Amino acid sequence: METDSYTGGRPFETSFEIGRALGHGFRALRRCLPILWVGGCIRACTSGGGGGGGGGGAEEHEREGARQVLDHAFGGLGLGSHLPVASIGGMEAAIVIVLAVVVLFVVAFAFAIQAWFVPGWLRVHEEIARTGEAQWGTLFGTLEPFGRMFRWVLLKAVIAVGVGMVVMGPVLLPLIVKGEESPAVAVGAGVSVLLAIPAVWVWLGMALGDHVVTFEGANAMEALDRSLELARGHRFHLLLFYIVVGLVSAVFALLGACAFLIGLVVTVPLSSALLDFAVTESYLLRTRKQEETDAWSIWQWAA
Secondary structure (H helix, E strand, O other), X not given: OOOOOXXXXXXXXXXXOHHHHHHHHHHHHHHOHHHHHXXXXXXXXXXOOOOOOOOOOOOHXXXXXXXXXXXXXXXXXXXXXXXXXXXXXXXXXXXXXXXXXXXXXXXXXXXXXXXXXXXXXXXXXXXXHHHOOOOXXXXXXXXXXXXXXXXXXXXXXXXHHHHHHHHHHXXXXXXXXXXXXXXXXXXXXXXXXXXXXXXXXXXXXXXXXHHHHHHHOOOHHHHHHHHHHHHOOOHHHHHHHHHHHHHHHHHHHHXXXXXXXXXXXXXXXXXHHHHHXXXXXXXXXXXXXXXXXXXXXXXXXXX
């Protein structure tokens, strides 16, 4: 029987069995609803990101002046006339710098919140599976892996940005240089679609890194290596697991739309908790000794 190279856990397909993961997840929600809802709220707010934009017109002669500067700077490459620019004066430049500092601060703060919250959140899932109960102190009292988790979150972000640039580069480069009507944009879009496949492959390889940092005491690079090891040879199964469990969670969240805001406030956090619990339990079944996980109370109250 296939076992984990570290601990002799269950086979990967058994550990990440979709029906069991969903069944245990829904029963965990019923059993420990308050703490999973609160944790799901925080998780839903910190695991994603959003962005805003602004606009405003500049005077035509200012645009032309900026374009002339770029034409002079990039004229040897023949790119200056293709670069869309807006005039940036002294005040505008100061605003841009301030906004950049604010964005960096917000990103660092979001990373810090994740680094503090995620270990406790994952340990709550373990506590529920093992004992059938969860303590608020487990959710909010975990500080020990903060530094390691922060470095892991930062490493994930760097990899994500790099992969994103590679995937979107074939579209953005001709769009910037040639304009949106260039045939190269359509060709680049096709290339980006193809590059999205290895991008998903990379994401699946990092998918279990949070759990490795939390439960195995790994640093950032060790978490990356270990997560890649766990996913090796199982990416298709892991992808199917995330698709099916994610779709069920999404449908559960969308049910809240029937009750408008009140329903969404309830179902969105619980759908996030459902997905996270399913992944955590599956990871632990894979990496913990089977005789240890066989003694968990979840097999009794979730039967």
